[in-house]
Amino acid sequence: LLEMKKNPWHSPWVIALAVLIALGIIALVTTAVVQNKPLPKKFKYGIVLDAGSSHTSLYIYEWPAEKQNDTGVVKQLHVCHVKGPGISSYSTDPKRAGASLQECMNEAKVKIPERRHNETPVYLGATAGMRLLRKENSSASDKVLSSVAKSLQSYPFQYHGARIITGQEEGAYGWITVNYLSEKFKQSNGFPSDVPLPLSINTLTPSTMGALDLGGASTQITFVPHEEVVSKDNALDFRLYGNDYKVYTHSFLCYGKDQALKVVLAEQLQENDEDVLVNPCFNKGYTKNMSLSSIYSSPCVSTRRNSSYFFHRGTGNTTQCRESIRKIFNFTGCPWPRCSFNGIYQPQLQGSFGAFSAFYFVMNFLNLTTTTLEVAKEKLAAYCSLSWKDVKQNYPKIKDKYLEEYCFSGTYILTLLEEGYNFTSENWNNIEFIKKIGDSDAGWTLGYMLNLTNLIPAESPAVPPLPHAGYVAMMVLFSLLLVVLFVIGYKCFGRPSCTSQKYT
Numbered sequence: 007l008l009e010m011k012k013n014p015w016h017s018p019w020v021i022a023l024a025v026l027i028a029l030g031i032i033a034l035v036t037t038a039v040v041q042n043k044p045l046p047k048k049f050k051y052g053i054v055l056d057a058g059s060s061h062t063s064l065y066i067y068e069w070p071a072e073k074q075n076d077t078g079v080v081k082q083l084h085v086c087h088v089k090g091p092g093i094s095s096y097s098t099d100p101k102r103a104g105a106s107l108q109e110c111m112n113e114a115k116v117k118i119p120e121r122r123h124n125e126t127p128v129y130l131g132a133t134a135g136m137r138l139l140r141k142e143n144s145s146a147s148d149k150v151l152s153s154v155a156k157s158l159q160s161y162p163f164q165y166h167g168a169r170i171i172t173g174q175e176e177g178a179y180g181w182i183t184v185n186y187l188s189e190k191f192k193q194s195n196g197f198p199s200d201v202p203l204p205l206s207i208n209t210l211t212p213s214t215m216g217a218l219d220l221g222g223a224s225t226q227i228t229f230v231p232h233e234e235v236v237s238k239d240n241a242l243d244f245r246l247y248g249n250d251y252k253v254y255t256h257s258f259l260c261y262g263k264d265q266a267l268k269v270v271l272a273e274q275l276q277e278n279d280e281d282v283l284v285n286p287c288f289n290k291g292y293t294k295n296m297s298l299s300s301i302y303s304s305p306c307v308s309t310r311r312n313s314s315y316f317f318h319r320g321t322g323n324t325t326q327c328r329e330s331i332r333k334i335f336n337f338t339g340c341p342w343p344r345c346s347f348n349g350i351y352q353p354q355l356q357g358s359f360g361a362f363s364a365f366y367f368v369m370n371f372l373n374l375t376t377t378t379l380e381v382a383k384e385k386l387a388a389y390c391s392l393s394w395k396d397v398k399q400n401y402p403k404i405k406d407k408y409l410e411e412y413c414f415s416g417t418y419i420l421t422l423l424e425e426g427y428n429f430t431s432e433n434w435n436n437i438e439f440i441k442k443i444g445d446s447d448a449g450w451t452l453g454y455m456l457n458l459t460n461l462i463p464a465e466s467p468a469v470p471p472l473p474h475a476g477y478v479a480m481m482v483l484f485s486l487l488l489v490v491l492f493v494i495g496y497k498c499f500g501r502p503s504c505t506s507q508k509y510t
């Protein structure tokens with residue numbers, strides 16, 4: 007009779023069932039945790055060679071295979087600077103162009119795990135130096151390209167071409183790089199991606215950063231303006247991560263800092279009858295014997311002079327220097343609502359800008375990266391007025407080839423930004439002079455690779471509603487809740503104290 011009165015839940019069957027359910031729940035949680043544990047990361051790699059006018063650099067990028075559509079996951083793993091000049095300088099001996107890449111390509115073979123070699127794409131993009139060579143002598147530029155192509159194909163990577171990219175591409179990919187690295191594409195405009203937006207959408211798109219690139223032979227300006235880009239040659243449309251961007255870009259060939267200097271020198275020589283060039287853009291006491299061919303061989307220079315050498319002497323006066331630099335810009339005759347210079351359309355400047363390559367090298371050296379425009383002018387004037395002897399003494403470790411040009415380069419940059427692109431004292435501090443963002447260099451190469459390997463989706467990738475950790479936490483929480491409920495039910499079953507119901 008006593009046995010009969012015992013709680014029926016205390017029977018061995020019920021206990022066994024309870025244990026089984028508990029084990030089942032533990033198994034469920036364990037499976038969820040193990041199944042969703044991230045797999046060991048598999049990395050992918052890509053190589054881009056930036057064949058610039060002054061030099062070539064090889065970049066290796068790395069990203070986790072399973073996250074390749076996220077923004078900001080592709081990182082620069084390594085950069086190798088090729089010894090010697092840019093590939094366009096090998097026009098008379100093209101074989102050497104290909105050979106010059108060997109050291110950096112061998113370095114890439116060591117940096118990238120061997121088992122990934124055959125799936126690693128390699129791209130070479132040549133910029134303004136090769137654009138100028140093609141203009142001057144297209145068969146020579148073809149030979150240089152064939153030479154570098156042959157060299158790249160002899161490596162175990164996946165060869166994806168060696169070509170001269172357009173100025174538009176150079177500007178656009180630089181813009182993609184800075185915005186990808188600073189994660190500007192992640193923001194949403196607050197509209198679902200499938201809602202069609204009005205035609206002028208740029209006020210609704212998430213804010214991006216403009217890109218300013220100053221190379222040796224060309225310079226690029228790229229940004230998203232508020233107004234419509236009325237010149238088709240300067241308009242680019244992108245759909246990235248579910249947002250539309252209407253981008254303005256222009257590349258000025260011959261306005262990179264090395265070619266601009268040649269053009270300025272040629273202009274100054276025109277105005278001098280003597281074979282002595284007195285130059286306010288170089289420090290006082292600076293002298294050099296220079297061959298005229300180093301200037302007149304450039305396709306950016308149209309004037310000629312008969313003698314073969316001239317004596318170059320600095321006077322270090324930034325006001326006069328600016329006057330002579332202004333002469334290479336044409337500020338008249340704009341057939342558009344607004345222009346930068348040389349009759350080139352430019353919409354009103356908008357937002358912040360990242361200024362890299364020589365913009366950074368020069369402004370960083372002169373300590374002008376964080377000043378106002380007025381202070382920049384004053385500090386530059388002070389630097390230009392230093393004697394060449396003092397400059398050499400103050401910077402004994404810097405190569406002459408860079409050191410001698412900083413007065414010219416600083417003045418050129420201020421003229422280009424202020425009078426060329428129309429930056430003012432008010433928006434000057436919207437310019438950020440940058441070399442890197444995170445560990446990756448600012449430049450066109452990353453954007454080029456992201457585009458060619460389809461690493462930037464047009465639409466926002468579908469994201470699971472919960473992150474992995476959240477999912478596991480929820481599973482554990484709900485399972486524990488079930489166990490607790492079961493235990494309470496088990497303990498309470500049949501006990502009137504557990505219920506609120508009163509029996510009368």
Ligand SMILES: Nc1nc2c(ncn2[C@@H]2O[C@H](COP(=O)(O)OP(=O)(O)OP(=O)(O)O)[C@@H](O)[C@H]2O)c(=O)[nH]1
Nearest residue numbers: 058059060061133134221222223224363364367408
């Ligand atoms: N002061 C200084 N100048 C540099 C340095 N590295 C490169 N430059 C110079 O800065 C200018 C621009 O360099 P890059 O951006 O590499 O130019 P590039 O890619 O060869 O030329 P483009 O084909 O026109 O893009 C050139 O005149 C270089 O000689 C540096 O470390 N310091």
Ligand SMILES: [Ca+2]
Nearest residue numbers: 058133221363
């Ligand atoms: Ca460049």
